[in-house]
Amino acid sequence: MSTIQAEKIADPWPIINRSNEPVIEIMNLKKSFDMEPVLVDVSINLYNGENLVILGKSGSGKSVLIKCIVRLLNPDGGTIHVFGEEVGQLGNAGLSELRKKIGFLFQSGALYDSMTVRQNLEFPLRRIKKGLTEKEISEKVIEVLENVGLADALNKMPSQLSGGMRKRISLARTVVVDPMIMLYDEPTTGLDPVTSDEISELINDVQQKYKTSSIIITHDIECARATADRIIMLKDGEVYTEGTIEDFEKSTDPLIKSFFK
Amino acid sequence: MGKFTPIIQVIPRVLPKVRDVTKHSMTRLSEKTLEQTGIFSRFLMDVADVSLFIGRLVREMFSGHFEWREFFQQCFQIGSKSLALISITGAIMGLVLTIQSRPVLVDFGAVSMLPGMVAVSLIREMGPVITALICAGKVGSGMGAELGSMKVTEQIEAMEVSSTNPMRFLVVTRFLAATLMIPLLVLYADLMGILGSWAGANIKGDVTFSLFFSQAFSSIAFIDFLPAVVKTFFFGAVIGLVGTYKGYNAGRGTESVGKAANSAVVLASLLVIVTDMIAVQITDMLMS
Ligand SMILES: Nc1ncnc2c1ncn2[C@@H]1O[C@H](COP(=O)(O)OP(=O)(O)OP(=O)(O)O)[C@@H](O)[C@H]1O
Ligand SMILES: [Mg+2]
Numbered sequence: 001m002s003t004i005q006a007e008k009i010a011d012p013w014p015i016i017n018r019s020n021e022p023v024i025e026i027m028n029l030k031k032s033f034d035m036e037p038v039l040v041d042v043s044i045n046l047y048n049g050e051n052l053v054i055l056g057k058s059g060s061g062k063s064v065l066i067k068c069i070v071r072l073l074n075p076d077g078g079t080i081h082v083f084g085e086e087v088g089q090l091g092n093a094g095l096s097e098l099r100k101k102i103g104f105l106f107q108s109g110a111l112y113d114s115m116t117v118r119q120n121l122e123f124p125l126r127r128i129k130k131g132l133t134e135k136e137i138s139e140k141v142i143e144v145l146e147n148v149g150l151a152d153a154l155n156k157m158p159s160q161l162s163g164g165m166r167k168r169i170s171l172a173r174t175v176v177v178d179p180m181i182m183l184y185d186e187p188t189t190g191l192d193p194v195t196s197d198e199i200s201e202l203i204n205d206v207q208q209k210y211k212t213s214s215i216i217i218t219h220d221i222e223c224a225r226a227t228a229d230r231i232i233m234l235k236d237g238e239v240y241t242e243g244t245i246e247d248f249e250k251s252t253d254p255l256i257k258s259f260f261k
Numbered sequence: 262m263g264k265f266t267p268i269i270q271v272i273p274r275v276l277p278k279v280r281d282v283t284k285h286s287m288t289r290l291s292e293k294t295l296e297q298t299g300i301f302s303r304f305l306m307d308v309a310d311v312s313l314f315i316g317r318l319v320r321e322m323f324s325g326h327f328e329w330r331e332f333f334q335q336c337f338q339i340g341s342k343s344l345a346l347i348s349i350t351g352a353i354m355g356l357v358l359t360i361q362s363r364p365v366l367v368d369f370g371a372v373s374m375l376p377g378m379v380a381v382s383l384i385r386e387m388g389p390v391i392t393a394l395i396c397a398g399k400v401g402s403g404m405g406a407e408l409g410s411m412k413v414t415e416q417i418e419a420m421e422v423s424s425t426n427p428m429r430f431l432v433v434t435r436f437l438a439a440t441l442m443i444p445l446l447v448l449y450a451d452l453m454g455i456l457g458s459w460a461g462a463n464i465k466g467d468v469t470f471s472l473f474f475s476q477a478f479s480s481i482a483f484i485d486f487l488p489a490v491v492k493t494f495f496f497g498a499v500i501g502l503v504g505t506y507k508g509y510n511a512g513r514g515t516e517s518v519g520k521a522a523n524s525a526v527v528l529a530s531l532l533v534i535v536t537d538m539i540a541v542q543i544t545d546m547l548m549s
Contacts, residue, residue, distance in 0.1 A: 072418050096424040110419035113410070124423040177423075 020047045023083060023181055023213045024069060030077035031064055038064050040237030042078070046181070046213055051203070053216045053224045055259060056234035062217045063107055065234070066183045069215075070102055071095060082181070100128045103179030103212075107186045109170040111158040118154050121145070121173050128177045144172040148202060164195040171199065175206050182206060182214040188223045200226035221260055233259075314506050318436060321429045328430050335438035343399050343446055347392055351450035354387055355379060355457030363465065372466070376473050377480025379458045384481060385489050388451040390537055393496035396443050397529035401504040404435055405525030408508025409518040417509070432505045439501030444493040484548070492540035496533050503529040 022045035031039040038061040046052050056062050067073040069080055071087050080087040082098055090098060112120050121141045125132065132140070145151045148168040158166060167187065174182065187203065188196035200223045206212055207227075216227055224231060224245065231248055233240045233256065241248075241256065249260055358379050366372050408431060411417050420427045459473045507525040511517045 067418070070422050072421060099422045099424055102422070104419070104422045106415040106419055108414050110415040112416055112419070113414075114407070123420075123425075127423050127425050 020049075021084075022046060022081075023048050024215070025081040026065075026069070026078070027080075028078035029065070029068060029075050029080065031061070031068060031073065031075050037237055039068075039075075042234070042237065042239060044232060044239065046215055048213055049207070049211060050229040051207055051214045051216060051227045053218060053228035053231045054234060055218065055224065055231060056240075058219070060234045061237055062234060063185055066104070066185060066215060066217065069183065070099055070104060100177070101180045103174040103177065103182045105171055105174045105182070105184045105187055107189070107217075109158075109166045111166055111170055111173070113158055115158075116154075117145070117150075117156050117158070117161075117169055120158070120169065121176050124173060124177050140176060144176045145169075147175075147205070148172045149198070164191045167191060167195075167199065168202070171202060175210070178210055180210075180212060182212045184214060184216045184218075186217055186219065188218060188220045193222065196220060196223055197226065199223070203227050219259075310510065311506060314510070315502070317428055318432055318502070318505075321426065322433050322437070325426065325429060328434050331430055332434040332438055335434050336442050339396075339400050339438055339442040340446065342403070343396055344449075346395055346399065347446050347450050348453050350391060350395060351388070351453030352457035352460075354391060354450070355383060355454035355459075356461040357457075358382065358387065358454075359458040359461030360464070363461075373476070374480075375462060376455075376458065376468075376477040380455060380477035380481055381485060383454040383458070384451050385485055386537075388454055389447050389489055389493050389496060390533065392447045392450040393443060393493065393500065393533045393537075394530055396439075396446065396496075397500050397503075397533055398526050400439055400443070401500045401525045401529035402522040404439075404501070404504030405507040405511075406518055406522035408432075408435075408505060409511035409521035412509065412511045413513065413515060413518055428509075432509055435505050436498070436501035439504070440494055440497040443497030443500060444490060447493040447496075448490075488540065488544040488547075492537065495536050495540065499532045499536055500529045503532060 024044075024046035026042060026044045029039050029042040030037075042061075042065060044052075044054075044065075054062055054065070064073060068075045069082065069087065071090075075088070083101070085094070085098065087095070087098065111117075112123065115123065118141055121144065122137055125137050125140060142151060142154070145154060148171055150165060150168055150172070153161060153165060153169065158169070161169065171187065182203075184203065188199050191199065203214065203216065203223075204227055207214060214227075216223070218224055228245050230242070231245060232242045233248075235255065241251075241253070243251075248256055251257065251260075359375065362378060363372070363375060366375055366378070408417075411431070417427045417431070420430060455474070455477055458477075459468065459470055462468050462473060504525045507521045507528070511521040
């Protein structure tokens with residue numbers, strides 16, 4: 001932990017109902033790579049229906065944190081409960097069931113290069129929502145593509161798309177299976193302000209339309225402003241501060257100010 | 262006492278130097294030993310990694326449902342991508358072999374043995390090994406690069422969160438496709454080789470295809486054929502295993518994609534030759 005103590009920020013909870021059960025409960029999470037600690041002691045709750053933004057410098061372990069939630073990485077210590085179930089204790093079947101409820105937008109988009117946009121969207125649909133008819137699958141694919149404004153990219157290959165289009169397609173691929181929790185890893189990084197705003201809007205749309213709870217990792221303050229109900233900042237593998245966007249903007253802490261310059 | 266003062270005065274000045282020297286030589290020593298044990302332990306770790314990978318591969322092969330669609334797609338890919346290359350190499354192999362052996366056989370007055378001799382060397386050795394080496398380059402590196410880039414760009418993780426087992430979807434299908442398709446490609450190469458050989462025989466002579474063909478095959482016993490075919494399945498398995506292993510275990514960062522593809526080719530080619538040697542030894546032992 002750094003010696004600079006973050007100033008205490010006012011209780012962020014008029015916005016979100018505290019009696020609300022957390023959908024994700026991370027307690028004392030630890031993770032290191034080759035003796036190099038990345039997450040030292042992280043405890044975070046995500047409450048039902050909220051958009052939680054996580055800020056932090058590059059390399060502060062934000063991606064590692066959300067990968068631990070879906071057990072793409074195994075933590076070294078601590079516990080993670082999602083919908084009351086401890087992720088570390090789940091067997092293969094349980095883990096697979098849990099992952100069906102969580103949408104994960106990867107930092108790199110992670111579109112399947114060898115498949116068209118349509119096949120990319122059909123892939124999770126066929127595997128997660130078993131029992132859909134071909135017609136339902138096709139309708140669903142077109143519906144989400146229209147939501148992200150890219151219905152005409154249906155038969156393109158990912159390599160034919162621009163960076164922003166790819167981000168939007170991966171967003172479409174994530175929401176196509178109606179997840180209950182969304183984990184966005186830097187949804188707007190590398191995009192122009194207009195496209196970023198559109199993505200932020202999409203994130204809010206998803207939250208309202210599908211009543212999802214989301215964790216949004218970002219460096220983009222505009223995106224945080226547009227989407228955040230609550231913000232947590234990570235530093236040196238621990239939670240540095242927590243508050244609303246107003247708290248952060250008013251803060252005099254040098255690290256926070258450098259983000260909100 | 263006075264006699265000793267200079268020594269006592271010198272000690273604080275010398276001591277740090279002694280310490281530095283020992284420290285320096287100690288670190289040099291330890292660096293060297295570290296390097297040596299490092300290479301050795303890395304080798305052991307690699308062996309452990311590969312064994313674990315094979316274990317997982319076998320387990321996934323026999324559990325859960327099989328990804329037929331992806332399997333057939335991979336079979337098609339392997340076949341269609343290598344077909345042109347194998348046709349040309351196979352034909353040239355047969356042609357060259359014929360042209361080269363002809364003068365020797367003429368000297369011995371044994372030109373009539375030409376088709377049989379070419380067929381035996383093609384089917385027993387040249388066809389399998391050369392086709393496998395070409396496939397190690399084409400198929401092995403393709404798998405290494407494809408899976409490697411999927412790993413680096415988080416596509417494998419994306420599959421995992423879409424409740425798809427990437428080991429089953431990507432690795433098992435590719436491994437089995439290579440194991441099945443490479444023997445077929447070898448048979449095809451053998452056939453092209455015999456065609457090429459017939460063309461070669463016709464440069465200086467005049468044989469009908471049916472005569473050439475029947476002469477070629479009359480000299481091939483089942484006993485020549487069986488071990489040659491069996492070993493090609495092992496070649497296929499080796500190429501599939503190395504390609505998927507290198508790709509699936511690529512590191513982080515784009516440069517590891519190139520590394521995965523490259524080391525897949527090198528290792529697969531080497532292992533094809535080693536497997537061939539072992540296969541020849543075993544066949545020899547069983548035959549004698
Ligand atoms: N699979 C892994 N193996 C080894 N080290 C890793 C792995 N994943 C992450 N790291 C290391 O963990 C640290 C945190 O990485 P992470 O990707 O979580 O950062 P981040 O906060 O998401 O940064 P960015 O904003 O740049 O995406 C980095 O130093 C990275 O090198
Ligand atoms: Mg990241």
